[in-house]
Amino acid sequence: xxxxxxxxxxxxxxxxxxxxxxxxxxxxxxxxxxxxxxxxxxxxxxxxxxxxxxxxxxxxxxxxxxxxxxxxxxxxxxxxxxxxxxxxxxxxxxxxxxxxxxxxxxxxxxxxxxxxxxxxxxxxxxxxxxxxxxxxxxxxxxxxxxxxxxxxxxxxxxxxxxxxxxxxxxxxxxxxxxxxxxxxxxxxxxxxxxxxxxxxxxxxxxxxxxxxxxxxxxxxxxxxxxxxxxxxxxxxxxxxxxxxxxxxxxxxxxxxxxxxxxxxxxxxxxxxxxxxxxxxxxxxxxxxxxxxxxxxxxxxxxxxxxxxxxxxxxxxxxxxxxxxxxxxxxxxxxxxxxxxxxxxxxxxxxxxxxxxxxxxxxxxxxxxxxxxxxxxxxxxxxxxxxxxxxxxxxxxxxxxxxxxxxxxxxxxxxxxxxxxxxxxxxxxxxxxxxxxxxxxxxxxxxxxxxxxxxxxxxxxxxxxxxxxxxxxxxxxxxxxxxxxxxxxxxxxxxxxxxxxxxxxxxxxxxxxxxxxxxxxxxxxxxxxxxxxxxxxxxxxxxxxxxxxxxxxxxxxxxxxxxxxxxxxxxxxxxxxxx
Amino acid sequence: xxxxxxxxxxxxxxxxxxxxxxxxxxxxxxxxxxxxxxxxxxxxxxxxxxxxxxxxxxxxxxxxxxxxxxxxxxxxxxxxxxxxxxxxxxxxxxxxxxxx
Numbered sequence: 147x148x149x150x151x152x153x154x155x156x157x158x159x160x161x162x163x164x165x166x167x168x169x170x171x172x173x174x175x176x177x178x179x180x181x182x183x184x185x186x187x188x189x190x191x192x193x194x195x196x197x198x199x200x201x202x203x204x205x206x207x208x209x210x211x212x213x214x215x216x217x218x219x220x221x222x223x224x225x226x227x228x229x230x231x232x233x234x235x236x237x238x239x240x241x242x243x244x245x246x247x248x249x250x251x252x253x254x255x256x257x258x259x260x261x262x263x264x265x266x267x268x269x270x271x272x273x274x275x276x277x278x279x280x281x282x283x284x285x286x287x288x289x290x291x292x293x294x295x296x297x298x299x300x301x302x303x304x305x306x307x308x309x310x311x312x313x314x315x316x317x318x319x320x321x322x323x324x325x326x327x328x329x330x331x332x333x334x335x336x337x338x339x340x341x342x343x344x345x346x347x348x349x350x351x352x353x354x355x356x357x358x359x360x361x362x363x364x365x366x367x368x369x370x371x372x373x374x375x376x377x378x379x380x381x382x383x384x385x386x387x388x389x390x391x392x393x394x395x396x397x398x399x400x401x402x403x404x405x406x407x408x409x410x411x412x413x414x415x416x417x418x419x420x421x422x423x424x425x426x427x428x429x430x431x432x433x434x435x436x437x438x439x440x441x442x443x444x445x446x447x448x449x450x451x452x453x454x455x456x457x458x459x460x461x462x463x464x465x466x467x468x469x470x471x472x473x474x475x476x477x478x479x480x481x482x483x484x485x486x487x488x489x490x491x492x493x494x495x496x497x498x499x500x501x502x503x504x505x506x507x508x509x510x511x512x513x514x515x516x517x518x519x520x521x522x523x524x525x526x527x528x529x530x531x532x533x534x535x536x537x538x539x540x541x542x543x544x545x546x547x548x549x550x551x552x553x554x555x556x557x558x559x560x561x562x563x564x565x566x567x568x569x570x571x572x573x574x575x576x577x578x579x580x581x582x583x584x585x586x587x588x589x590x591x592x593x594x595x596x597x598x599x600x601x602x603x604x605x606x607x608x609x610x611x612x613x614x615x616x617x618x619x620x621x622x623x624x625x626x627x628x629x630x631x632x633x634x635x636x637x638x639x640x641x642x643x644x645x646x647x648x649x650x651x652x653x654x655x656x657x658x659x660x661x662x663x664x665x666x667x668x669x670x671x672x673x674x675x676x677x678x679x680x681x682x683x684x685x686x687x688x689x690x691x692x693x694x695x696x697x698x699x700x701x702x703x704x705x706x707x708x709x710x711x712x713x714x715x716x717x718x719x720x721x722x723x724x
Numbered sequence: 725x726x727x728x729x730x731x732x733x734x735x736x737x738x739x740x741x742x743x744x745x746x747x748x749x750x751x752x753x754x755x756x757x758x759x760x761x762x763x764x765x766x767x768x769x770x771x772x773x774x775x776x777x778x779x780x781x782x783x784x785x786x787x788x789x790x791x792x793x794x795x796x797x798x799x800x801x802x803x804x805x806x807x808x809x810x811x812x813x814x815x816x817x818x819x820x821x822x823x824x
Contacts, residue, residue: 222745222776225752231775258777265783273745273780 154372155338158347160325440671460523468531590642600650664696760796
């Protein structure tokens with residue numbers, strides 16, 4: 147049994163077999179075996195070789211090779227797989243040193259590859275790549291399809307990975323995934339966001355969990371405490387099974403709040419919406435008691451398929467959500483690609499500073515065909531429900547005007563084509579940059595609503611890369627700079643009589659809710675599984691007390707002071723949440 | 725000829741690219757056709773001439789001299805063929821040319 151401590155980013159408890167994904171490399175954890183299974187383990191090595199050989203012979207006879215060179219390469223690989231010296235070296239490691247088949251194969255072939263790589267003669271040193279190829283082929287035999295083919299999982303698993311990319315998570319079959327544990331990441335990493343939206347536990351920032359978990363090992367992910375337990379002993383396993391039951395009971399209890407309003411004790415109504423990434427998450431928002439979609443991320447349309455989405459792809463994805471929500475608001479955010487999110491076609495040029503580069507609305511304004519396709523679909527869908535359009539990452543009035551102009555162009559096109567749309571579709575912007583926050587009074591005059599994307603706003607205000615674990619401790623919504631910007635945005639929005647909501651991670655963090663209410667925010671959009679908990683918190687407080695908290699926080703000078711104060715305030719109201 | 729007889733020759737790598745993967749494969753394939761035990765030495769290490777891993781690890785570039793030792797009833801024939809492969813056919817590759 148091994149216990150690893152990380153950052154808890156999504157609550158819950160998962161107990162399942164591990165599926166270790168390593169995007170960069172086949173890094174196999176060292177793990178020894180018991181003497182009693184050494185004969186069976188040697189057989190695993192032999193079988194892997196046998197299967198790899200027959201696979202290669204099959205390719206060799208079947209494919210019509212373009213040249214002798216490739217044929218030679220496979221022939222060389224075959225000789226290696228048939229080399230008795232190589233196999234004996236590996237089986238000796240298993241039999242005498244009691245290592246796993248995976249580790250023995252990996253370490254032996256890596257020694258060989260390193261030996262080649264060190265040779266001066268370039269013609270020979272480059273052949274190290276062949277050895278890695280052979281290693282991969284054997285590993286695939288040992289670990290089966292499980293390792294590679296994450297789209298066709300058939301058993302319940304917890305995913306253990308260095309870091310999950312949007313493209314990877316888009317491909318998951320969500321039915322079978324019970325939790326995430328990753329080496330890298332923080333509270334706002336992609337893994338964390340996806341886990342919360344799926345309602346499964348996740349622990350990130352574990353540093354080296356991928357090298358500690360063997361494939362198919364039993365793993366407990368405790369998303370409440372930020373702990374991952376590898377191969378738990380009997381007592382621990384039993385204890386956690388009880389925790390899991392208890393946690394589910396609490397969840398069910400919270401679900402009873404579903405049909406109640408999010409209303410404070412002194413009668414102030416708050417709107418709670420859900421953030422979604424995929425159309426099929428819409429139902430969950432309703433289930434959890436959300437009154438609409440405050441943020442419909444549309445990137446999945448680009449990340450999921452090999453080809454660019456058509457207007458119909460867009461339209462169907464929007465229609466599907468409207469069908470669930472009827473007349474409740476659905477805020478569709480236009481494409482927010484770039485920086486950490488890329489499309490399959492890798493249209494993006496490498497940038498040295500992608501977060502300050504051609505991303506999001508900037509990318510759309512330079513790729514009008516792609517942008518207009520999406521806008522057309524949103525407008526067409528707008529006749530069927532309460533759709534609102536939201537532009538991300540606006541950093542100046544000029545950008546907002548450009549985006550609106552393009553929207554008008556698309557409306558004219560639709561007029562010409564005789565297609566119906568809602569000409570008064572509300573248009574909002576995300577406040578994610580300090581420049582937008584500071585000029586909110588100007589921007590408010592030309593749009594219908596604001597939604598604060600706290601993740602980017604914090605990152606740009608504090609100049610901290612939220613994905614970089616070496617500086618991520620500097621990233622905090624409790625920083626006085628962030629709070630001052632948030633106060634000025636709500637102030638400017640109220641003056642212009644437009645709504646300002648919050649759709650970033652801060653809105654699903656119980657610690658911040660009272661402060662946000664005190665600053666004047668009345669609309670929050672959050673990960674669906676968090677809605678009941680936040681609703682419970684709102685129902686437990688008075689606006690008067692929240693105002694007092696906000697006043698006090700605005701006088702504070704440091705992030706530490708703010709966070710400690712907010713934490714203890716929230717703890718007093720709702721101790722069981724913490 | 726008697727079993728257990730030991731013979732040895734010295735060959736020099738003459739093809740420009742040295743004994744990389746494909747030549748190593750040819751060497752091993754040729755050596756494996758014989759019953760006798762074959763070992764190859766580059767003065768630093770001695771390896772099994774029928775193992776591609778071993779042969780590739782010799783990393784013998786052009787100009788390298790290798791001692792081939794064969795032990796067994798068909799040792800003479802094996803050495804003759806291996807000599808032919810390395811020095812005469814040069815692994816069916818172009819030889820080394822001095823640069824102009």
